[in-house]
Amino acid sequence: MRVFEDTYRHKGLRKKLVDLLRSKGITDEKVLTAINNIPRHFFLDSAFDEIAYEDKAFPIGEGQTISQPYTVAYQTQLLQIKPFDKVLEIGTGSIYQSSVLAEMGANVCTIERQKKLYDKTKQFIFKSKYPNIKFFYGDGYEGLPTYAPFDKVIITAGAPFIPPKLIQQLKPGGKMVIPVDEGHHQRMLRITKNADGSTYEEAFENFSFVPMLTGKNG
Template identity: 70%
Template structure:
């Protein structure tokens, strides 16, 4: 069985990473504190553990990645997370982003469409630290209407368009952060639901995510 150890060395490397994120423009201290608290190396294959605190994305299997720390911090900062926010995450992946949100005090409902990744999360002991994370196997385009509405929605894969069903699941005044675009790259959007008919869109920087795919696998 894997030994999950968070040593002084790991904590030191994490502090260096957080300092670099601050230099790159992440200003929300609650985001930076959460990233300091959550051991990223726990979410990666042991063969990649020594690279865990580099600001890079890494493969986690099934054609998916654990996002670059800067990307995680950027999206989380745009989401303006507040304690007790009810947040829907599309694309659980390794579970790292969900843990960052839970560390910030959010109640997280997260969907993964890759069966193998979803099953792996069930045997990951670190997740027991966050009883406010609820895991679901399903199609991200459908969201979780049973548990709606949500204060915030975060999409961690590249969507070709803004999914209408997700917009329907936002509270009035709620916001969604989502990368929109094709395989050549995406633009980060923040969409605020003003009322049932009106949405405000803000555009931010360019990123590169794996594609958001419909259905379950």
């Protein structure tokens, strides 16, 4: 049975990571505080304990990764999270991004299409700390119409196009952050939904994500 410990060394490495993120242009102090508060090594196999605070993505199984901390911080900053925002996350993965959002006071509904990764959410170590995360097994392209509308939507995989059903599930005035394009790199977009249902797009840096796939993978 793994024993989870957050030592002074871990906390020191986290502080160094936060300083690095700040130097790379992350300015939202609420995002940086959340990352500083969350033990990233808890979300990885114990083999990664010594390197969990490097600014790198690491494998978590099923061909998926825990995103690079800079990517997590960047997407979260673009979302402009406010306490009690209702957020739809596509791609639960390691639950690290969900936890950052929950730490900032958002109410998170997160969808995972990989059954083995979804099943791991039942043993999520911070389940009692973050009752504001709800887990779903399903197809991210479909979203969660029953729980819509959402203040914010975040996609943590590279999408070949902007899923229309996710735009429909966004509130007027709501924002979606999504990496779009096929290939090895995606352009990060922030889409704001106008009162009349039209959208306004802003383009930011290029990133590299695992692809956003359709359907469920049992």
